[in-house]
Amino acid sequence: MRLKDKVAIVTGSGAGIGRATAKFFANEGAKVICVDIDGDKAKEIADEISKEGKKSKPLELDVTDEKKVNEILSNLINDEVKIDILVNNAGITVTGSVEDLTIKEWDRQMDTNLRSIYLMSNNIWKHFKNNKGGIILNTASIASKIGIANDAAYCASKAAVEMLTRCMAKDGASDKIRVNCVCPGFVETPNIQGYFDAQPDPQAARDFAISLHPIGRMGKPEDIAKGFVFLASEDAEWITGSSLVIDGGLLTALP
Numbered sequence: 001m002r003l004k005d006k007v008a009i010v011t012g013s014g015a016g017i018g019r020a021t022a023k024f025f026a027n028e029g030a031k032v033i034c035v036d037i038d039g040d041k042a043k044e045i046a047d048e049i050s051k052e053g054k055k056s057k058p059l060e061l062d063v064t065d066e067k068k069v070n071e072i073l074s075n076l077i078n079d080e081v082k083i084d085i086l087v088n089n090a091g092i093t094v095t096g097s098v099e100d101l102t103i104k105e106w107d108r109q110m111d112t113n114l115r116s117i118y119l120m121s122n123n124i125w126k127h128f129k130n131n132k133g134g135i136i137l138n139t140a141s142i143a144s145k146i147g148i149a150n151d152a153a154y155c156a157s158k159a160a161v162e163m164l165t166r167c168m169a170k171d172g173a174s175d176k177i178r179v180n181c182v183c184p185g186f187v188e189t190p191n192i193q194g195y196f197d198a199q200p201d202p203q204a205a206r207d208f209a210i211s212l213h214p215i216g217r218m219g220k221p222e223d224i225a226k227g228f229v230f231l232a233s234e235d236a237e238w239i240t241g242s243s244l245v246i247d248g249g250l251l252t253a254l255p
């Protein structure tokens, strides 16, 4: 087991990539604190893990809520004594062209996908320093690297996540705080279904997305969870500031 006795916080673990990551971490021996804005979904995944005899606990938390994050994380740090891994995965997709997307929507996108990562990391940093190390993993995207039409705010947020990852890696290196991100291609989750549904022809959008992946299918949440397990494990002890692209070859073969 690659994460035996580690304690990991996984945000956005109520669905999709976060949910699979929580399960994979638990299977590797970690105790997983399942964070989600939707308390019922957090409880559902934590219960599922616990029923399998593994360690987990749910935590309802909106990662954009500064006051709550400060309060809840400081309580959690006291309760858990030692937290080893923080996975900043919660994210949303707010689509719209530059002409249509309002500043309010822009702010919502940035608050959820980017500011929350800084907020969570800022709160746990001293704890990691005191413990002489820790691991922060962020969910970026292939959208960190390419521009997508009608998706400016999302792409900008994810490009910034990748840069934030590098900067945090530099800040943390001398304190043994490793920081990396994953860049998924299109992954079958409720979020991506919402993205397709927002397109004029959802089925055509889905078919087009599949066609972008040379491997011939969209990703499964488990494909990304496996990358997170690797980056959280000792196998990645010399990896920091990196972006692990997990995209079925998408970035190699853009039309």
Ligand SMILES: NC(=O)c1ccc[n+]([C@@H]2O[C@H](COP(=O)([O-])OP(=O)(O)OC[C@H]3O[C@@H](n4cnc5c(N)ncnc54)[C@H](O)[C@@H]3O)[C@@H](O)[C@H]2O)c1
Binding pocket: 011, 012, 013, 014, 015, 016, 017, 018, 035, 036, 037, 038, 041, 061, 062, 063, 064, 089, 090, 091, 092, 093, 112, 139, 140, 141, 142, 183, 184, 185, 186, 187, 188, 189, 190, 191, 192
């Ligand atoms: N699905 C994809 O194709 C894809 C591709 C690249 C990157 N990503 C990124 O992966 C991450 C997970 O995406 P997903 O597709 O699994 O999404 P999802 O919508 O399936 O699951 C996201 C979970 O995050 C929770 N959440 C949303 N806002 C939150 C908040 N403010 N505080 C706490 N929890 C919150 C939701 O309740 C949900 O349970 C996101 O950062 C997303 O941008 C997804």
